[in-house]
Amino acid sequence: AQKITQTQPGMFVQEKEAVTLDCTYDTSDPSYGLFWYKQPSSGEMIFLIYQGSYDQQNATEGRYSLNFQKARKSANLVISASQLGDSAMYFCAMRDLGGFQKLVFGTGTRLLVSP
């Protein structure tokens, strides 16, 4: 069975600094995808970044990058130059690829960006 672990219930960072949100995963399937979502207080889930298990390069999307270490089964999200608007819950999720499988989510990390 798939499992996602986010060990940081809360993180604090100062504006303009970088922050890393941890995510480890477990799956027996060799083909899988890893996702990060941002959930502001409004409740919507905003897709941030995706990493495939066979991707050779770490994924990047603007200020977001994913530090993918396959051997360690970790997929940490790095947010560079934090902004006040980055304050939100962040969820790591995964799914087996092929066949439109469900997403399995971690418990989330609440990020607070201070001025």
Place this chain on the structure above:
Amino acid sequence: SAVISQKPSRDICQRGTSLTIQCQVDSQVTMMFWYRQQPGQSLTLIATANQGSEATYESGFVIDKFPISRPNLTFSTLTVSNMSPEDSSIYLCSVDSRGFDTEAFFGQGTRLTVV
């Protein structure tokens, strides 16, 4: 990316009543997923809706409580039936954009409070 319109965005309902949540996508998608997020918790899949067939429910969720319709490739509804305060949650629909399971987008969510 897919544009997903979910209605209503929030509602307060009396116990014992039912609420139907709508999810409209701006493009045809194969699979639509319905998730529940209980207060302070992560997301849990309720069911997967494929057009033209019965929805597939996850363990712990039953059709009588959460009936789902999927009349075409761009629309789905989730009904929360005979509500109790324990049903107070955010309900979210999700789709795989353009048929690629490397992308998974969510609607704005429906914040349901049962009193």
